[in-house]
Amino acid sequence: MGNGMWKAWLGAIRPKTLPLAVSPVVAASMAMWSTVFEGVWGGSYLHRPCPVVGGRPPYPYGDYGRCLTSPGWYAAVTLLCVGVALFLQIAANLANDYSDGIRGADETRGGDEAVSGKPRRLTASGLVSPKRVLLAAGVSAALACVCGLAVTVLTGHWWFIALGLVCLVAGWCYVGGRHPYGYHGFGELAVFVFFGLVATCGTSYALSDEVPFLVVWTAVALGLVAVGVLCVNNLRDVDDDALHGKRTWMVRLGRGRGLVAAEAALIVPTAMAAMSYVSYAPLIRVARLAADPRCGTVFDGASDTTGHVACAGMPWWDVTAAFAGTAMLCAAIALCVAAVRALRGGAYRRALPMAGLLSPAVALVFGCAYLMGA
Known part of the structure; x- marks a missing residue:
C-alpha cells in the first residue's frame, strides 16, 4: 500500500x-x-x-x-x-x-x-x-x-x-x-x-x-463540545449539504444563526468546566497551604494516615492536579477563544481541530477538579 x-x-x-x-x-x-x-x-x-x-x-x-x-x-x-x-x-x-x-x-x-x-x-x-x-x-x-x-x-x-x-x-x-x-x-x-x-x-x-450528578454535569458539557465540533464541520459544508438535501442544524439555521449556535456550543461547556474547577479553588488552597512550614515533609503513619508525601498537609496528587488542571483550564479557554475567532473569520478548517482539542482539555479540567475535590 x-x-x-x-x-x-x-x-x-x-x-x-x-x-x-x-x-x-x-x-x-x-x-x-x-x-x-x-x-x-x-x-x-x-x-x-x-x-x-x-x-x-x-x-x-x-x-x-x-x-x-x-x-x-x-x-x-x-x-x-x-x-x-x-x-x-x-x-x-x-x-x-x-x-x-x-x-x-x-x-x-x-x-x-x-x-x-x-x-x-x-x-x-x-x-x-x-x-x-x-x-x-x-x-x-x-x-x-x-x-x-x-x-x-x-x-x-x-x-x-x-x-x-x-x-x-x-x-x-x-x-x-x-x-x-x-x-x-x-x-x-x-x-x-x-x-x-x-x-x-x-x-x-x-x-x-x-x-453521580458530577458525572452527568460533565457528560452534558462534553456532549455540547461534540455538538460544537459537528456544527463547525457542518458550517463548512453548509452549501453542499443544502444542495444534497442534508438538513443539518446549520442548513436549517443558515450561516448567521448557525454561527451563533456553534459558538454557544463551544463557549458554554468551557464556562461549565471553569465553574466546576473554580468551585474547588485549587490555587487558593495551594497558596494557603504552601505557607505552612510542613510543606515537603514526608509524614509517617502516626501523623498522616494516608502514608503519602504531602505538601503543607495537602497530598502530592492534589498539588499536581491543581497545577495540571489550571494549565488545562487555560488551554481550554485559549482553544475556545481561538476557535470562535476562526469561525467568525470563516476559517472553518482552522477552527475544526481547535474545537476537537477543546474536548480533551475540558475533560481534563473536570477530571482534575474532581480528583482534588475527593
Whole structure:
C-alpha cells in the first residue's frame, strides 16, 4: 500500500474527531477514582482486592465494604471503554464515508484538500471501492464489540450488550439506511447523547455501578463540545449539504444563526468546566497551604494516615492536579477563544481541530477538579 493510500485511509477515519470519543472515558475515569477506591466500595487503600471478573460484590452481601477494586481491573475497564469508543467512532466515520459517497453528498471530496478546502473521502475519490470501505467499517465495529464484551464480562452488566447494539445502529443510521436521521436535523442531538451522556455515564457506571450528578454535569458539557465540533464541520459544508438535501442544524439555521449556535456550543461547556474547577479553588488552597512550614515533609503513619508525601498537609496528587488542571483550564479557554475567532473569520478548517482539542482539555479540567475535590 503506497504512502498516498495510507494517507487516504488515515483521512477516512477522521483523526480530528477521535478526541471526542476518548474524552468522556477519561473524564469519567478520573471523576470516579475516589468513589471506587475510597468511597462505597472500599473506604481504605489497605483493603484487599475484590474479584476482578463479574464486577464487585453486590450490596449488602459478600465483601462489600471489606475489599478494594483492583487497580488493574480499573485500568483494564477504562482502557476497554476507550477501545469501545474509539472503534465505534472509526466505524461510524467509515460508514459515513461509504454512505455519503454512494449518495453523492461527497462529490466535491474526491480531490486534493488543498484545492477543494475539504478533506478527501475514500469513496468519493474512487481510490477504494465502496465495498472495501464498508468492510473496514464492519471490522472496526467488530473490534468495538470485542472490547464491549470484555467490559461486560469484567463488570457483570450484561445489559451493556443492548447498549452497544443501540450505539452500532445509531452509528450506521446517521447517514446510512433508507432514512438517515443525519439528513433530517437529528445528527446534533445524537452526537450530544452518544458522545456526551452515553459515553461518560456509561463509563462511570462500568467503573463504579453509579452515575453521580458530577458525572452527568460533565457528560452534558462534553456532549455540547461534540455538538460544537459537528456544527463547525457542518458550517463548512453548509452549501453542499443544502444542495444534497442534508438538513443539518446549520442548513436549517443558515450561516448567521448557525454561527451563533456553534459558538454557544463551544463557549458554554468551557464556562461549565471553569465553574466546576473554580468551585474547588485549587490555587487558593495551594497558596494557603504552601505557607505552612510542613510543606515537603514526608509524614509517617502516626501523623498522616494516608502514608503519602504531602505538601503543607495537602497530598502530592492534589498539588499536581491543581497545577495540571489550571494549565488545562487555560488551554481550554485559549482553544475556545481561538476557535470562535476562526469561525467568525470563516476559517472553518482552522477552527475544526481547535474545537476537537477543546474536548480533551475540558475533560481534563473536570477530571482534575474532581480528583482534588475527593
